Amino acid sequence: MPPKQDTLPKNWPPILPYLRAPSYSKSLTPTYLSALRTKPQDIPVIPTNTPRGPCQLVRITPITSPSHPTNGQSGLFATRDLKPATFILQYIGEIHATPSNSDPDPHAESNYDLSLDREHGIGIDADKRGNEARFINDYRGVAERPNAEFREVWDERRKERGMGVWVLPEGKSGKGRGIRRGEEILVSYGRGFWGARREGEV
Numbered sequence: 001m002p003p004k005q006d007t008l009p010k011n012w013p014p015i016l017p018y019l020r021a022p023s024y025s026k027s028l029t030p031t032y033l034s035a036l037r038t039k040p041q042d043i044p045v046i047p048t049n050t051p052r053g054p055c056q057l058v059r060i061t062p063i064t065s066p067s068h069p070t071n072g073q074s075g076l077f078a079t080r081d082l083k084p085a086t087f088i089l090q091y092i093g094e095i096h097a098t099p100s101n102s103d104p105d106p107h108a109e110s111n112y113d114l115s116l117d118r119e120h121g122i123g124i125d126a127d128k129r130g131n132e133a134r135f136i137n138d139y140r141g142v143a144e145r146p147n148a149e150f151r152e153v154w155d156e157r158r159k160e161r162g163m164g165v166w167v168l169p170e171g172k173s174g175k176g177r178g179i180r181r182g183e184e185i186l187v188s189y190g191r192g193f194w195g196a197r198r199e200g201e202v
């Protein structure tokens with residue numbers, strides 16, 4: 001039976017709004033909205049049977065292992081075996097414009113901000129609200145390599161672009177083996193993420 005509309009994922013932080021669909025920042029002017037609602041060629045479509053709300057394939061889990069770099073935080077774990085190239089869930093948060101030039105960027109300090117469209121300057125920030133995907137950690141210091149990736153998707157129900165979390169496909173560097181039940185879902189945030197944080201260190 002699908003979960004009820006008001007059900008929250010287990011271990012969802014009570015103070016954080018849980019989103020079943022993206023929210024829009026006021027910074028999204030009609031030009032940004034038009035880019036968001038234009039389907040790029042050849043991007044995968046979110047499977048139509050994907051539920052709106054808690055994802056049954058994953059569980060938010062507090063990390064309690066001292067050797068894990070996010071000990072004391074949480075991570076996202078698979079609740080069943082997932083085959084290579086499986087769509088897991090969408091990365092949901094506030095869709096916003098990324099200011100160009102020297103304008104102040106209110107999302108610059110966020111650890112939950114993903115770029116959706118670099119050309120037009122659109123991002124998705126799940127810092128203040130979002131879904132389970134905001135708990136996905138980077139593989140560095142946890143495993144030898146990532147087992148999942150962020151890849152753009154088209155949401156046919158909302159007719160807009162979004163970001164999906166996918167199990168790495170088999171062919172990708174010959175390393176996609178799927179994700180086993182109980183395994184942590186790990187992506188690569190990219191060197192840019194960690195580079196920016198090192199620069200910010202004092």
Ligand SMILES: C[S@@+](CC[C@H](N)C(=O)[O-])C[C@H]1O[C@@H](n2cnc3c(N)ncnc32)[C@H](O)[C@@H]1O
Pocket residue numbers: 069070073074075111112134135136137138139140141142
């Ligand atoms: C999108 S959040 C991931 C979820 C986070 N663990 C939580 O419980 O909210 C990104 C933040 O998690 C932490 N993080 C994720 N992966 C990490 C890793 N491999 N090593 C160290 N910190 C990591 C960093 O603090 C990073 O800024």
